[in-house]
Amino acid sequence: MFNSEEIKKRVGAYAADYVQPGMTIGIGTGSTVYWLLQELGNRIQQGLQFRAVPTSRQTQTLATELGITIADINNIEELALTIDGADEIDGSLQLIKGGGGALLQEKIVAAASKQLIIIADETKMVSQLGQFPLPVEVIPFGWKQVSKKIQQLGCREVVLRQKNGETFISDHGHYILDCHFSAIPHASTVNQQLHDIPGVVETGLFINMADMAICGYADGRIITSLPA
Numbered sequence: 368m369f370n371s372e373e374i375k376k377r378v379g380a381y382a383a384d385y386v387q388p389g390m391t392i393g394i395g396t397g398s399t400v401y402w403l404l405q406e407l408g409n410r411i412q413q414g415l416q417f418r419a420v421p422t423s424r425q426t427q428t429l430a431t432e433l434g435i436t437i438a439d440i441n442n443i444e445e446l447a448l449t450i451d452g453a454d455e456i457d458g459s460l461q462l463i464k465g466g467g468g469a470l471l472q473e474k475i476v477a478a479a480s481k482q483l484i485i486i487a488d489e490t491k492m493v494s495q496l497g498q499f500p501l502p503v504e505v506i507p508f509g510w511k512q513v514s515k516k517i518q519q520l521g522c523r524e525v526v527l528r529q530k531n532g533e534t535f536i537s538d539h540g541h542y543i544l545d546c547h548f549s550a551i552p553h554a555s556t557v558n559q560q561l562h563d564i565p566g567v568v569e570t571g572l573f574i575n576m577a578d579m580a581i582c583g584y585a586d587g588r589i590i591t592s593l594p595a
């Protein structure tokens with residue numbers, strides 16, 4: 368049996384096969400993507416050449432250390448593919464993302480990509496989204512007003528994200544509200560309702576964006592799935 372870190376490592380390495388010479392790709396953020404980056408770093412040593420748009424400062428720093436050529440998204444027509452992690456994945460490959468606070472840049476990069484491949488361990492697969500608190504990125508001004516409006520949508524608790532005893536600030540200078548819905552049966556509707564609240568910058572709901580999920584299991588299986 369494989370432990371959680373080993374599963375992430377195996378899935379990250381597996382997904383590296385999708386990166387072909389000469390591609391310009393998007394690279395996500397998080398502890399699963401960490402292992403993808405390590406494998407891509409190995410392959411660069413063996414001669415693989417590609418360019419990447421990172422989805423966070425954290426990924427940009429690590430990618431640069433590993434010798435990955437960084438591309439500016441504004442100079443690119445379209446990305447061949449993006450590989451990213453997720454916090455929850457349902458059977459239709461609708462996602463909750465943003466546990467690491469990178470949802471805004473991740474969504475922009477995913478939207479600029481022909482294909483979005485999600486890498487995850489089995490704990491991320493759910494029958495319905497919403498157990499994981501939904502991250503919503505908001506501008507700091509008036510965040511309590513925004514929080515009240517989110518509660519009016521049926522969210523039982525909204526928590527201003529903290530890190531090391533201080534308010535978490537995203538790469539783009541925003542706050543993150545972690546929204547405890549318990550269940551999100553109509554994710555597309557909730558996504559739209561959240562976007563309609565003034566002050567909301569982006570939500571962690573990635574609706575109809577993922578083209579494939581690569582999921583690793585403790586027993587060693589790695590299963591790819593397409594939207595149901």
Ligand SMILES: O=C[C@H](O)[C@H](O)[C@H](O)COP(=O)(O)O
Pocket residue numbers: 395396397398399400451452453454464465466467468469470473
């Ligand atoms: O903001 C973070 C991202 O959306 C991550 O992709 C997500 O939180 C999953 O990260 P991990 O692979 O560390 O569970």
